[in-house]
Amino acid sequence: MGKNNDPKDDDEVQPEQEEEKNPHAVALGALGAAKGGIERSKRLTPEQRTEIAKSGAAARWRKVPQAICGSPDRPLKIGDIEIPCYVLDDGSRVLSQRGLQTGLGMSGSGGTRGSSGEHRMARFVASLALRGIDVKDLTARITVPIVFQPPGGGKTAYGYEATVLPDLCDGRP
Numbered sequence: 001m002g003k004n005n006d007p008k009d010d011d012e013v014q015p016e017q018e019e020e021k022n023p024h025a026v027a028l029g030a031l032g033a034a035k036g037g038i039e040r041s042k043r044l045t046p047e048q049r050t051e052i053a054k055s056g057a058a059a060r061w062r063k064v065p066q067a068i069c070g071s072p073d074r075p076l077k078i079g080d081i082e083i084p085c086y087v088l089d090d091g092s093r094v095l096s097q098r099g100l101q102t103g104l105g106m107s108g109s110g111g112t113r114g115s116s117g118e119h120r121m122a123r124f125v126a127s128l129a130l131r132g133i134d135v136k137d138l139t140a141r142i143t144v145p146i147v148f149q150p151p152g153g154g155k156t157a158y159g160y161e162a163t164v165l166p167d168l169c170d171g172r173p
Helices: 023-030 033-043 046-060 097-103 112-130 138-143 164-170
Strands: 067-070 076-078 081-083 085-088 093-096 146-148 157-161
Touching (some): 081 097, 085 146
Antiparallel strands (some): 076 081
16 A cells, blocks of 8 residues: 555555366366357257246245244243244244254254254254154155245244144154
8 A cells, every 4th residue: 555554545556366266167167068058058949048047047036935923032932942933924834943953952053054954953853763763754854944034034044844843742662
C-alpha cells in the first residue's frame, strides 16, 4: 500500500491468484474428456437439449418444504426428553435430526448437510437389527433425512418423519 495505508496509492499491482485445479480433472481434460460434452451436445436435438436444461433448472430451484408449525422452544416432551418437531407445508410431521439423536442419547451434532447424523442414525438402526430387533423399513427411512426450512427462515434443517420414533420404540428383541 502507498502512503497513509491507501490502496489507491499502491504502486505495486498484485497479480490475481489463479485457482488451483484438480490434477485428476486436468489429466482427464488432456485425454479429451472435455470434448465429450461438446460432442454430446452436437448429437442432441434442440428438444433434448431443452429438456436437459429444464431438468437441471428444476433440480437447482427445487422447493424445500417449509415448516408451518413448530419451534425448538415448544418441543415434543416425553418424560425428560425433548425433541423439536415441525409440521411441514405438505402436512407431514418431522422430528429434527439433532433432537431425535439427543433424545436417543447420541451426540446432537448433525454434521455438514446432515451427513454425520444420517450415518449415525443408520449405524444405530443397523445395530438394532444385529441384536434381533425388527427395524421394519427404518433403514430406508433413516438413510435420507428430510430437508426443510424451519419457521422464520434461517438455515435449512434435517429431520425424519415423526413415525420413526414409535417404530424405534416398538422394536422387540
